[in-house]
Amino acid sequence: MKKSSMGLLPVLLWLSLFLVVPMLIVVGISFMSRDDLGNVVFHFNLDAYATFFDPLYLGIYWDTIVLSILTTALCLLLSYPLAYYIANAGPKMQTWGLAMITIPFWINFLIRTYAWVLLLRTQGVVNNLLIDLGFIQEPLQMLYTKGAVLLGMVYTFIPFMVLTIYVALEQMDKKLLEAASDLGATGWKSFWHITLPQTKSGIMTGSVLVYVSTTGMFVVTDILGGAKSAMISNIIQSQFLGARNWPFGSALSVIFVITSLILIALFNKAMTSKHMTAKEGR
Amino acid sequence: MIELSGVEKHFAGQVVVHPLSLTIKEGEFLTLLGPSGCGKTTILRMIAGFEHPSKGKILLDGADLTSLPPNRRDLNLVFQHYALFPHMTVEDNIAFGLKMKKLPAKEQQERIQEAVAMTQLTPLVKRYPHQLSGGQQQRVAIARAIANKPKVLLLDEPLGALDLQLRKNLQSELKHLQRSLGITFVYVTHDQEEAMMLSDRIVIMNSGKVEQIGTPREIYAAPTTLFSATFVGENNIFSQDGRLFAVRPEKLKAVRTEDGAKRIGEVLDVLYLGSIHKLIVQLEDEPMTVSIVFDFTDERPWQVGERVGVNWNAEDEVVIGS
Numbered sequence: 387m388k389k390s391s392m393g394l395l396p397v398l399l400w401l402s403l404f405l406v407v408p409m410l411i412v413v414g415i416s417f418m419s420r421d422d423l424g425n426v427v428f429h430f431n432l433d434a435y436a437t438f439f440d441p442l443y444l445g446i447y448w449d450t451i452v453l454s455i456l457t458t459a460l461c462l463l464l465s466y467p468l469a470y471y472i473a474n475a476g477p478k479m480q481t482w483g484l485a486m487i488t489i490p491f492w493i494n495f496l497i498r499t500y501a502w503v504l505l506l507r508t509q510g511v512v513n514n515l516l517i518d519l520g521f522i523q524e525p526l527q528m529l530y531t532k533g534a535v536l537l538g539m540v541y542t543f544i545p546f547m548v549l550t551i552y553v554a555l556e557q558m559d560k561k562l563l564e565a566a567s568d569l570g571a572t573g574w575k576s577f578w579h580i581t582l583p584q585t586k587s588g589i590m591t592g593s594v595l596v597y598v599s600t601t602g603m604f605v606v607t608d609i610l611g612g613a614k615s616a617m618i619s620n621i622i623q624s625q626f627l628g629a630r631n632w633p634f635g636s637a638l639s640v641i642f643v644i645t646s647l648i649l650i651a652l653f654n655k656a657m658t659s660k661h662m663t664a665k666e667g668r
Numbered sequence: 669m670i671e672l673s674g675v676e677k678h679f680a681g682q683v684v685v686h687p688l689s690l691t692i693k694e695g696e697f698l699t700l701l702g703p704s705g706c707g708k709t710t711i712l713r714m715i716a717g718f719e720h721p722s723k724g725k726i727l728l729d730g731a732d733l734t735s736l737p738p739n740r741r742d743l744n745l746v747f748q749h750y751a752l753f754p755h756m757t758v759e760d761n762i763a764f765g766l767k768m769k770k771l772p773a774k775e776q777q778e779r780i781q782e783a784v785a786m787t788q789l790t791p792l793v794k795r796y797p798h799q800l801s802g803g804q805q806q807r808v809a810i811a812r813a814i815a816n817k818p819k820v821l822l823l824d825e826p827l828g829a830l831d832l833q834l835r836k837n838l839q840s841e842l843k844h845l846q847r848s849l850g851i852t853f854v855y856v857t858h859d860q861e862e863a864m865m866l867s868d869r870i871v872i873m874n875s876g877k878v879e880q881i882g883t884p885r886e887i888y889a890a891p892t893t894l895f896s897a898t899f900v901g902e903n904n905i906f907s908q909d910g911r912l913f914a915v916r917p918e919k920l921k922a923v924r925t926e927d928g929a930k931r932i933g934e935v936l937d938v939l940y941l942g943s944i945h946k947l948i949v950q951l952e953d954e955p956m957t958v959s960i961v962f963d964f965t966d967e968r969p970w971q972v973g974e975r976v977g978v979n980w981n982a983e984d985e986v987v988i989g990s
Contacts, residue, residue: 564718565751567738569765569816579764583755 416636424630434637450618454600457539461596465547473555487545499609530612538606547592554588669694669852675724684710686877699855701863702873708856712822716745743820744813750805752797758808759793765816783815803834820852860900872896894988904958912988917961919984922976929977938970
C-alpha cells in the first residue's frame with residue numbers, strides 16, 4: 387500500500403506544480419484589481435466578476451458555448467463514420483487511413499489555418515471557382531464569419547475525435563458482433579445495441595477533448611473570424627496581453643473553467659444514463 | 669436435421685476443410701474432435717454462418733441455408749470465450765436474442781425465467797458479466813443461446829477456459845441439459861475424454877480431414893485409422909508382416925515366463941494410479957515402449973529392470989487401415 391502511494395508522488399507533484407498552483411494563482415488574481423499601469427494590486431474585490439455581466443461579454447460567453455458545442459457535435463458526426471470505416475478496413479487501408487489523418491500534423495498549424503484564408507477570402511480559390519463556373523456573380527463573404535470559425539475549429543480538431551473513436555472501435559471485441567448476429571441482430575441493430583455502447587468511452591473522451599480545446603482556441607478565431615467573431619479565449623488573451631487587465635482575464639478564465647466542468651458533468655451524466663437504454667431497445 | 673453435403677473450405681489457396689459430408693440427426697449430441705487447427709471450428713462457424721463454404725451445401729431441416737447470414741439461421745452458437753455483452757446485465761444478455769426476434773414482452777420474461785432456472789442463474793440476473801466467475805459466465809452464454817429455443821445449439825470449446833474441476837461439473841450439467849431440452853448439440857473440443865463422455869457420435873478430424881465417425885464405443889474399440897487409434901485413449905501400435913494393428917493397454921498381459929510371449933521387453937517404470945496400475949515396457953527388438961494396465965486386484969510385485977513377456981489375445985488386435 388505504502389509503496390503504491392509513493393509511486394503516485396511524482397504525478398501528484400507534477401499536477402500540483404503545473405495545474406493546481408497556477409489555477410489557484412488565477413483564482414487569486416481574479417479577486418484583485420489593477421492599477422493604471424496594469425500591475426496587479428492586492429486589493430480584494432469582485433469588480434472583475436461584475437464586469438463579466440456586461441451584455442457584450444455575456445454575448446461572447448454564450449457564442450463561445452454554442453460554437454464549442456457545435457464544433458464538438460460536428461466533429462463527432464463527421465468522425466464516427468470515418469473512424470468506423472478505417473477501423474473496419476483491411477490492414478493496408480487502416481495504415482493509410484491513419485497516415486492521412488496524422489499527416490496534416492506535420493505541417494505547421496498556422497500555415498494550415500492561413501491556407502483556409504487563401505481558400506475562403508473574396509479573391510480566394512473557392513470564390514473564383516464558383517464565379518468561373520457561373521454559380522455566382524459576386525464573391526461570397528465567407529472569411530471573417532462565424533461559419534469560417536466553425537469550419538476552422540472542426541478542421542483543426544477532427545483528427546483528435548477520429549483517433550479516440552478509432553481506438554475505441556479497435557479495442558472492441560469483434561466477437562460481440564458475431565454474437566449479436568448469431569442472436570438475430572441485423573447490422574444496424576448490432577451497431578446500435580453493441581458497437582455504439584461499447585465505444586461510448588471513446589465518444590466521451592473525444593468530445594471532452596474537442597470541446598475543451600475549442601473553448602481555449604484563439605488562433606483560429608483570430609485568423610478566420612475577424613473582429614466580430616471573438617470568442618471568450620480571445621478576450622482572455624487580450625486581457626492578459628494587450629489590455630493588461632489580469633484580474634478580469636482571470637475572472638473570465640475561472641468562469642469558463644467552471645462552466646466547462648458543469649457542461650462536462652452534465653454530458654457525462656446524460657451518456658451514462660443512456661447506458662441503460664439497451665433495455666428498452668426495440 | 670443438419671446435412672452437410674460436399675462442404676469444403678479454402679483460405680488463401682490452402683485447404684482448411686476437405687470435402688465433408690455429414691448428417692446430424694435430430695436430438696443428437698455430436699462432437700467434432702481433433703487437435704487445434706484441424707478445421708473443427710471452421711466447420712462449426714460454417715454451420716453458424718460466419719464462414720462461407722468454398723464448395724458444398726448446408727441444409728437445416730431440408731432447407732438450404734448456405735447463403736443465409738447468421739442472423740437468419742435458426743441455430744445458436746455458444747462462443748469459446750462466451751462473447752457476453754459487457755454493458756448488459758445477465759438478464760439483458762439473455763433477452764437480447766428475444767428482442768431481436770420481437771417476441772411479446774410476456775413471452776420474453778417467461779423464456780428468460782426458464783433459461784436462468786435451467787442454468788441455475790436465477791439469483792444473478794441483475795449482475796454484469798464482469799461480476800461473475802468464469803463458470804457463471806459460461807452458464808450465461810448457454811442461457812443466452814437456449815432462450816432462443818434454437819433447433820440446433822453449436823458449442824465452440826465452451827469449457828476450454830475453465831479449470832479441470834469446474835469443467836467436470838459443467839460437462840455433466842451440459843449432458844443433462846441436452847437430454848432435457850432434446851435439441852441437437854454440435855460440440856467442438858480437443859479434449860478426447862470430454863468427447864467420449866458427452867457425445868452420441870464423435871467425428872474425429874485431423875488436418876482438415878475426417879478420420880473417423882462413430883459412437884464413442886466404436887471409436888475406442890475399433891479405430892479405423894492410426895490417428896484415431898492414438899488420439900482417443902492410450903494405445904499400443906504394433907506392426908507385423910507389413911500390417912499395422914493396435915492393442916489397448918488393458919488388453920495386454922504381462923507374463924513372467926518367456927515362453928509363449930508375443931514380445932519380450934524390460935520394465936521401464938511401474939506406475940501406481942489407485943484404481944489401476946501400469947507397466948511401461950521397453951521392447952527388446954523394436955524401438956518402442958508399450959503400456960500394460962492391470963486392475964487393482966493384480967498384486968504381482970514388478971521390479972524396474974525386470975525382463976517380462978508381453979502377450980495378448982489375437983481377437984484384441986485392431987487392424988488399422990484396412
